[in-house]
Amino acid sequence: MKALVYHGARKVSVDNVPDAKIEKYTDVVVKLTTTNICGSDLHMYEGRTDVEKGKILGHENLGEVVEVGKAVDTVKKGDKVVLPFNIGCGFCANCERGLSGFCLTCADQSVMPGMAGAAYGFAGMGPYAGGQAQYLRVPYADYNCLQLPPDATEKETDYVMLSDIFPTGWHATRLANLQPGESIVIYGAGPVGLMAAMSARIQGASQIFVVDGQEDRLSLAREIGATAIDNKNGDVGDQIRELTGGWGADCGAECVGYQCHNSAGKEVPNLVMNSLVDAVKATGTLGVVGVFVPKDPGAEDRLAKKGEIAFDMGKFWFKGQKMGTGQCNVKTYNRRLRDLIHQGKANPSMIISHELPLDEAPSAYKHFDQRDPGWTKVVLHPNDFARAA
Ligand SMILES: NC(=O)c1ccc[n+]([C@@H]2O[C@H](COP(=O)([O-])OP(=O)(O)OC[C@H]3O[C@@H](n4cnc5c(N)ncnc54)[C@H](O)[C@@H]3O)[C@@H](O)[C@H]2O)c1
Ligand SMILES: [Zn+2]
Ligand SMILES: [Zn+2]
Numbered sequence: 001m002k003a004l005v006y007h008g009a010r011k012v013s014v015d016n017v018p019d020a021k022i023e024k025y026t027d028v029v030v031k032l033t034t035t036n037i038c039g040s041d042l043h044m045y046e047g048r049t050d051v052e053k054g055k056i057l058g059h060e061n062l063g064e065v066v067e068v069g070k071a072v073d074t075v076k077k078g079d080k081v082v083l084p085f086n087i088g089c090g091f092c093a094n095c096e097r098g099l100s101g102f103c104l105t106c107a108d109q110s111v112m113p114g115m116a117g118a119a120y121g122f123a124g125m126g127p128y129a130g131g132q133a134q135y136l137r138v139p140y141a142d143y144n145c146l147q148l149p150p151d152a153t154e155k156e157t158d159y160v161m162l163s164d165i166f167p168t169g170w171h172a173t174r175l176a177n178l179q180p181g182e183s184i185v186i187y188g189a190g191p192v193g194l195m196a197a198m199s200a201r202i203q204g205a206s207q208i209f210v211v212d213g214q215e216d217r218l219s220l221a222r223e224i225g226a227t228a229i230d231n232k233n234g235d236v237g238d239q240i241r242e243l244t245g246g247w248g249a250d251c252g253a254e255c256v257g258y259q260c261h262n263s264a265g266k267e268v269p270n271l272v273m274n275s276l277v278d279a280v281k282a283t284g285t286l287g288v289v290g291v292f293v294p295k296d297p298g299a300e301d302r303l304a305k306k307g308e309i310a311f312d313m314g315k316f317w318f319k320g321q322k323m324g325t326g327q328c329n330v331k332t333y334n335r336r337l338r339d340l341i342h343q344g345k346a347n348p349s350m351i352i353s354h355e356l357p358l359d360e361a362p363s364a365y366k367h368f369d370q371r372d373p374g375w376t377k378v379v380l381h382p383n384d385f386a387r388a389a
Pocket of ligand 2: 038040059060085
């Protein structure tokens with residue numbers, strides 16, 4: 001089969017690799033019809049993780065079940081399914097509590113003592129191949145496949161967002177403990193930040209502020225109904241206080257991650273976290289879904305190399321704020337978010353800028369990595385050649 005393979009920093013190519021196959025009776029194989037490139041892939045693409053060369057990337061996957069393991073009960077050949085980017089078992093102590101992003105069975109314990117969580121095609125998240133490929137092996141298929149309704153093909157580019165960014169945006173608002181009628185400040189107008197804004201709107205936020213420096217992305221935030229805050233127009237905390245009676249937003253979401261940068265494009269790893277503490281009111285909660293890594297040897301910053309940032313602990317403590325972090329537990333949300341899409345209450349595909357065949361993935365990575373204007377979200381169709389054309 002054809003797959004997008006990582007060969008080193010900014011080196012990816014579409015190669016012929018062995019077909020994905022059933023390895024355990026609890027697996028299925030899915031023929032992928034849509035798979036996305038994610039901001040998380042860029043951390044690996046840029047060589048800023050320890051992902052191994054030869055890894056097939058891609059964790060935002062949707063397709064049709066073509067092979068079913070003997071022990072799989074509810075998933076049938078021909079089902080259209082979307083796969084959470086996390087791989088969970090469904091029966092460990094964390095999966096049982098709905099923390100499917102922190103599965104103990106599927107985690108690779110050799111990475112870090114006490115490590116939990118697994119994902120397709122991802123640094124430090126186990127040996128699983130990604131789905132920027134024609135076929136994907138899905139472990140514990142009864143747990144990990146979400147079946148789609150009859151409008152699966154018609155709304156495929158909406159449903160594929162259930163694999164990651166729509167639940168992750170929603171998770172940011174839940175970690176931030178957003179309540180109906182409250183205001184929220186969201187840092188990052190990338191796909192995740194935009195999905196957080198859409199989620200906040202659905203949950204009845206009174207004001208939604210989306211912070212970024214890229215006009216094309218800020219205009220999508222406006223389309224969603226948010227107030228765009230350009231970080232080039234001065235201190236973000238001051239801009240937010242001005243719009244919230246002087247107190248700051250009720251809660252906040254971090255949807256940028258450790259590679260955040262200042263308006264001159266220089267990486268300043270603590271910039272967004274400290275600005276978030278500043279822009280959220282005293283007693284407010286911060287939801288941090290942007291990725292931070294335990295080690296970043298490729299960073300220029302001395303602390304960042306060790307996975308540390310200089311955090312405004314004093315201001316955070318004095319304001320009595322709280323914080324939630326981590327990978328999204330996609331399984332907690334994806335079924336209900338699917339139904340919002342099915343009933344026409346959510347349209348996450350509105351952020352897609354490009355639909356391409358798999359062969360064009362390497363050049364798509366390049367454009368998306370450079371944050372070229374207009375490259376917001378790339379969707380690949382590895383087997384659906386008519387649609388990708
Ligand atoms: N927790 C999870 O489960 C999970 C899931 C998916 C993605 N993520 C992470 O979420 C983050 C965002 O993902 P994405 O796909 O939207 O990525 P992206 O790179 O497309 O978007 C990030 C945005 O942040 C903006 N930005 C950079 N510095 C900024 C600053 N100082 N202030 C405000 N905005 C700034 C960039 O201009 C860009 O638009 C990434 O770190 C990604 O790895 C986490
Ligand atoms: Zn993703
Ligand atoms: Zn588990």
